Amino acid sequence: MIYIALVTIGLCLLVTAWIQRKPKQSYLQEFSRTVFVDNMTSNDQAVDLRSLTDRTFAERMVLRWHNLQKQIGRLAVIKVSLFIFVVAFIALEINQSFFRGNPIFVVVILEVFALIWGYLWLQQREIKMFEETFPDALNMLASAVSAGESIMHAIMYVGRSLDGDVGNEFKVMGERLQLGETPDEVFRKSCERFPYPSFQFFVITLRANMHRGGQLKEVISRLTRLMFDARAVEKKKFALTAEARISAKIVASIPFLFLLFMQYMSPDNYEYVMFHPDGRPILYYMLTSEAIGMLIIWMLMRRVR
Numbered sequence: 535m536i537y538i539a540l541v542t543i544g545l546c547l548l549v550t551a552w553i554q555r556k557p558k559q560s561y562l563q564e565f566s567r568t569v570f571v572d573n574m575t576s577n578d579q580a581v582d583l584r585s586l587t588d589r590t591f592a593e594r595m596v597l598r599w600h601n602l603q604k605q606i607g608r609l610a611v612i613k614v615s616l617f618i619f620v621v622a623f624i625a626l627e628i629n630q631s632f633f634r635g636n637p638i639f640v641v642v643i644l645e646v647f648a649l650i651w652g653y654l655w656l657q658q659r660e661i662k663m664f665e666e667t668f669p670d671a672l673n674m675l676a677s678a679v680s681a682g683e684s685i686m687h688a689i690m691y692v693g694r695s696l697d698g699d700v701g702n703e704f705k706v707m708g709e710r711l712q713l714g715e716t717p718d719e720v721f722r723k724s725c726e727r728f729p730y731p732s733f734q735f736f737v738i739t740l741r742a743n744m745h746r747g748g749q750l751k752e753v754i755s756r757l758t759r760l761m762f763d764a765r766a767v768e769k770k771k772f773a774l775t776a777e778a779r780i781s782a783k784i785v786a787s788i789p790f791l792f793l794l795f796m797q798y799m800s801p802d803n804y805e806y807v808m809f810h811p812d813g814r815p816i817l818y819y820m821l822t823s824e825a826i827g828m829l830i831i832w833m834l835m836r837r838v839r
Contacts, residue, residue, distance in 0.1 A: 597726050604699075604727075605656045621648040631797065632808065660699070664728060665765060667700040672736065672758040679751045685740060686711045703727055717744055732761060775835060782831045789820050 603610040625644040629637050671692050678688035686708060693705025703724055710720045721737040736757060743750045797804045806813040 605660055667698050669761040671696055671700050676754040
């Protein structure tokens with residue numbers, strides 16, 4: 535019964551998250567349907583934006599695996615294998631102390647949750663790093679363009695001056711352009727490494743400037759200012775909600791800490807709550823109420839603007 539209750543609560547959370555998710559704005563698809571006035575006779579665009587977004591399912595999976603390996607770093611396979619082994623050991627200990635059920639079932643469930651959590655944590659870490667570094671790269675690029683440098687040399691300058699993954703990607707972009715690769719191919723590969731709307735908009739700006747010309751410095755300066763403003767708003771939001779988030783984490787951890795404390799201080803009561811048929815409703819009530827409370831708090835936090 536406890537497994538059925540946990541699975542039911544997890545499915546409820548997933549369904550609620552899917553219902554409450556924000557619709558993604560497909561800027562690239564909307565822009566790809568634009569017809570330029572000065573080129574309506576040929577019905578052609580200056581930039582083929584579909585090359586940045588259209589990929590098959592297998593290509594997206596391979597791309598995510600390559601990006602995951604870069605996020606993990608050196609010896610990615612060994613690190614992942616070690617992580618799986620540690621999670622399996624912890625799952626066996628948890629099963630022995632709390633559930634006392636089928637160890638294979640418990641290990642598989644916890645492995646799936648641990649791998650999903652690890653993947654999401656790596657993605658959030660990379661997005662945070664990108665959002666902190668990319669505005670600086672745009673600022674340096676705008677300064678180089680203002681000084682009279684070409685786009686290729688400005689990109690190379692950013693790659694030499696900026697550290698981190700964003701700086702390395704700009705360095706690779708400059709080297710590929712210097713070796714003679716087409717800008718479309720270079721930018722497509724970069725969008726595979728950073729598939730974020732802000733980076734794709736930056737690529738659109740560069741490609742349109744190369745094809746049609748324009749005030750690149752002004753556009754990049756506006757994009758830089760918008761990204762700095764967005765980062766400031768995000769930090770302000772986290773500062774305003776810090777107390778509520780910490781309180782929610784403390785409240786959510788208290789019942790489980792109490793169970794852990796009761797396991798050693800009052801083993802008879804722990805056995806009654808965890809494994810006796812008459813005590814199981816108390817455990818189910820605790821898990822259900824915790825899930826509902828955290829779901830309400832999560833929904834309230836998502837509405838913060």
